[in-house]
Amino acid sequence: MKVADPRVLLSIASLALVVMLVVIDLGRTSPGPLSSTHAAVAELVGQDGCVQCHGSGGVTLVQACLSCHTAIEEQLADGHGFHGALDAEIARACASCHVEHHGDDVPLSGAMAFARAGVPEIDGFDHGHTQFGLEGAHDELRCAECHANADAVTLKKGEPRFLGAEQACATCHEDPHEGTYSESCATCHGQEHPFAAVASFAHGDAFPLVGAHGRPGCSDCHPLEGVHSIATLANLGRPETERACSDCHENPHTSDFVATTAALASLRVENACVLCHDAVHDSFTVGATIDEPQHAATGFALDAPHAGLDCAACHQDAAVATFAERFPGRSRSDCASCHEDPHVGQFDPGGPSAFAGASCVDCHTLDAFHPHAFDTEQHGSTTFPLTGAHVAADCAGCHVPEHPELLDESTLGAVNFASAESTCAACHADAHEGGLAFLENAGGCAECHTTTAFDDVDRETFDHGRAHFALTGAHAALDCAKCHTEASEPDAFGRTFGRVAEAPQGHAACSGCHDDVHAGRFEEVAALLDAYDRSDVPAIERPVLDGALAAIDHHADGRIGCARCHGTDDFAAVDRKVFEHGAWTGFALDGAHDAISCESCHGPGAATGRRFGFAHERWSGPLDACATCHTDPHLGAFDRTGPADVDGRVGCARCHTTSGFVGGVRERFDHDRWTEFALTDSHAAADCAACHTLPRADATGMHLGLAQGTSCADCHTDPHLGQFDVNGRTDCASCHAAPTTFADLRFDHDVDTRFPLDAQHAALDCAACHRANPLPGGGEVVRYKPLGTACVDCHGLGFEEEQR
Known part of the structure; x- marks a missing residue:
């Protein structure tokens, strides 16, 4: 499927x-x-x-x-x-x-x-x-x-x-007429009035009961007694006679007002009520009409801005107010009678304002509340006269609602006039952002500025020192823009005048504008000295630090920063006597160092570009070592053979001082200790240059050359021309006992030679046997060896010939 x-x-x-x-x-x-x-x-x-x-x-x-x-x-x-x-x-x-x-x-x-x-x-x-x-x-x-x-x-x-x-009334109420009247109950009786008032009864054309006249009970106008009683009128068989308003009603108006309005209409005074009141209305006051001429008769003409207003705009409802409350008789200048005070009582009598108790029309026109008529001249009566740019300023720019969000809902938003702040800060933002707050008690912005323009400052009268930075020396000649760089764009305050950046130590510190060419080195030293606790310093070092601190305190004289050494006139103009080189750098200037120029050690600054550079820029190595600046003329020889210190002195100071490189050296120099060659006898009396010959052929430029060596042959010519050389070396000391004189011998002819001297030979002069022989190149040399020891060697026939 x-x-x-x-x-x-x-x-x-x-x-x-x-x-x-x-x-x-x-x-x-x-x-x-x-x-x-x-x-x-x-x-x-x-x-x-x-x-x-x-x-x-x-x-x-x-x-x-x-x-x-x-x-x-x-x-x-x-x-x-x-x-x-x-x-x-x-x-x-x-x-x-x-x-x-x-x-x-x-x-x-x-x-x-x-x-x-x-x-x-x-x-x-x-x-x-x-x-x-x-x-x-x-x-x-x-x-x-x-x-x-x-x-x-x-x-x-x-x-x-x-x-x-x-x-139908009979549905709920029993009919007191028992049906004799076929008309509705309302034909005579209404609901509003009591049944017996018969308020709806048709009074007739002669005096119709309409409006307010329809409310009273019959007996109110027709008392039981008198010509106006109902019984009397009924018996006479005629209607009520004409009555004037004043026959029944009390007149609340002034007689002048009634007479004036009656005259305007050509009426009798007692009939003038009908000009404004109509009985058809519910009451005497409700529905009353009055035209402008009639209103002017009250003393209050209805022209602008009151023209065209509805009566209820100024007059209370008749149902809730009395006649006196509705028509209190105001004047045109009594604005507060109808209008709420927009100033919330700022100008009430007894107030803080110079205009306390003034009328509204003193500042405003009768035609309109806006615009006001308060001008510059009137403002001059206040605590803040208008001058300069303030004249053209809009009022609302300074007088603002206390609570703008409530301005349409509550008087809490009223504009402040009477107690408005008169300080610049009340209206203007502080262009200095509090940097000059210390001037507030002295006069505020007016200390420097005018009301014409903020940047209109008279430099001649401006005391820059009030800003904690007095203009002295080179600073006094500078243009303001040099420090207060003009900005390319206005800031939030609309100004382009630059503000000096505040330095870490305050705006008065040089580092606020200038680079520290010393790279803070001296501030570090000052900080160390400030934190110096004598108890933490070894006893041997305390005098040095104590002296340095005292020297700085003394020479700085309370000045801080760069001012400890420099002035405002010229940065390079430093008094060497004031500058404590040893305290600030750890390298005291004494001796020859104190006499040389600063540039000798401080060459042009590679990093700063100044003519004074740092010493370490020119010299590499420890600045407290002589070899850092000076070439060692000894080529390190004494560092290799000499003692590390001499009486606590190290380095070159073991022999030399800063006063002079050679001065006193010989007295302090132990020749035996440093060279292992003791200076005795004639060597001790010899001049150094006798051994340390000139000139030096190296870069040291020193006037003493290096010694040739420590052996006699290094300095003295061998008069024996190697006759006593043993294995390439002649030991002069084996014959010459002391270097006082070369002729002072310790030679023993019997021991030191192969020819002991007998009595006959001992009496001979040495030259009798050791005679001078001429040299091929000139000169002569005394011959000591080799000589024969046999008699024939000296007394043979050919001896003399050989000797010659």
Whole structure:
């Protein structure tokens, strides 16, 4: 069997699911329980009942509702009754007010229904919509006192809640006339006044009881006694004689006002009331009319800006105010009588302002509150006269609302005039950002600036020292922009005048503008001296540090930083007597060092470009060692053979001083100790140059040369021409005992030779045997060896010939 197309199967499954959902939906219950009134109607219960209310086949929900509530339909059609007076859109949207399916939790005609129909409170319902206005005692009644079902939860079918009530008085009240009058009770009696007042009685054309005249009881105008009593008029058989307003009413107006208005209309004074008042109105004051000439008669002409205003804009409602409260007799300059004080009492009498107690018209015109008429001259009477740029400034720039966010809601947002701040900082941001705050008590910004322009500063009168930096020496000749560099773009304050960057030690420190050519070296020394604790220093070093500290304190004289040595006139002008070289550098200038120029040690600065560089830039090596600056003429010989220190002195100081390289050296120099060649006898008396011959052929430039050696032959010519040389060396000391004189011998001919001297030979002169022989190149030498020891060697026949 062939399987069906999968797409067909999927379509069948989808259709089955839809059918199932529809069936489930049709089986759902209603969205909520019906109110008990509708639930009591059998045909409205169940699924068939939904159609009865919600309609079908083109019947709308509203049409379905009106098919049952025909009385409401009549109201809507005729435009009468409560529903007929509703807005058409709301009137034909039943469900917008009468909400169903909430059971009795939400009454169909409860507070919510009335609220949606525009009646926030049921007790405040305007019964006039029903063509039976509630007045007088009727207005105090509860709904249920006339409408029995007003508070009922459930109504029977066809039973009304509010509709259908009779409006005839006899329905509720007993007829005292027992039916003798066919006219309605309302013909003579109204609801507002007591029944006995007969307020609706037709008084007649001679004096119709309309407006305010319709309210009093008959006896108020017709007392029981007098010519105006009802009995008297009835017996005479004639109507009431004409009366003037003043016959019954007290006149609240001034006599001048009445006389003026009467004259304007050419009326008698007693009849002038009708010019403004009409008895048709509800009261003597409500509806009163007055024209501009009449209003001017009060002393308050209705010209701009009061022209065209409604009376209620200035005068209170007659229903809540007395005549004196409504018409207090204001003058045109008494603005505060009607207008709220926008200045919140700032100019009240006794206030802090110079204008305390002033009238509004002293600053404002009668025509308009804006613009004001307060000019520069008047401002001069305040504590802040307007000068310079302030003259053209907008008032709102300085006088701002205390609480702008409340300006339209509360007087708390009133603009501050009377106690406005008069300091520059109150309106202007501090362009110096607090850097000159110390001037506030002295005079503030006015110490330097004028009101004409912020940058209009007189340099001649400006005391730069007030800024903790007096301009002296070379600083006094500089242009301001040299330190206060002009910015290419204005800052947040709109200024381009540069601000001097603050240095770590304060803006008065030289390092704020100048590079420290000493690279902080002297600050490090000063810090060490400041932190100097004598107890931590070995006793042997204390005098040095104590002296250095005392020297710095003495010479600096309380000055700090660069000022300890330099002035503002010339950086290079440093008094060498003031500068304690030993204290600041650890290298005291004494002897010859104190006499040389600074440039001798401090050449041009490679890093700074200054003519004084660092010593270590020119000399490599320890700066306290002589060899760092001076060539060692001894080529390190004494460092190799000499003692490391002499009486605590090391290096060159073992022999030399800074006063002079050669001065006193011979007295201090132990020749034997340093060279292992003791200077005795004739050597001790010899001049140094006799052995240390000139010139030196090296780079030291010293005047003493190196000795040739320590052997006699190194300095002296061998007169024996090597006759006593043993293995390449002649030991002079073996014959010459001491170098006092070369002829002083310690030679023993018997021991030191192969020829002992007998008595005959001992008596001979040495030259008798040791004769001088000529040399080939010239000169001669005494021959000592080799000589023969046999007699024939000296006394033979050929001896003399040989000797010659």
